[in-house]
Amino acid sequence: MTDDLELRASDADRDRAAAVLGGALATGRLTSAEYAERLDSVYVAKTLGELVPLTRDLPADDTADGGLRLAGQNHVAARFSKVIRSGRWVAGRHTRLTARFGALIVNLTDAVLPGREITLEIDAFCGKLIVIVPEGAHVVDEGGALFAKRAIYGRGDPADADGPLIRIVGDARFAKVAVHRGRFDPAAPWQHWMQQEAAAR
Known part of the structure; x- marks a missing residue:
């Protein structure tokens, strides 16, 4: 058994553990804070023992x-x-991120x-x-635009x-979509956007 716990964990192993956590959240066995903390640990675990x-x-x-849905899909809309x-x-x-006649950060x-x-x-x-992503994130934009602006700021060196x-993925129509790597001031997100656009010119 000890030898088994030292085996490297696979993505399927992590997904199974995440599903158990999601079920525990849905039934009230875990609080949302406990769920988030444990889920974070699940996806950085390297061995079955962890x-x-x-x-x-x-x-x-x-x-x-239900647990698979919690870990698998999410929807934020404005x-x-x-x-x-x-x-x-x-x-x-x-x-899924939906912004229709609204502003979503x-x-x-x-x-x-x-x-x-x-x-x-x-x-x-x-x-x-x-969308603000971690500084070291790889961002791949495969979406489309119709009378819209899509931009990625703070790309840095991919290496x-x-x-x-x-x-x-997905489409932007008559809309503005900006992805920025790094932190931002949530109290002034639009000023942050304008600063990034000015710096990119």
């Missing part, structure tokens, strides 16, 4: 498919409003990311969307980027 203490006090039968998602929160492996620098790669699906229509891969 995963065991994270789920040892939780029943596996709470999992169902419709005719301004929404800021920042601080310590749990992002999904596939997170999503800060991933302190978020718990489920794995080394996540996908952000953009749906921006007549709105503004700012120096050792963070997660953040893949951006």
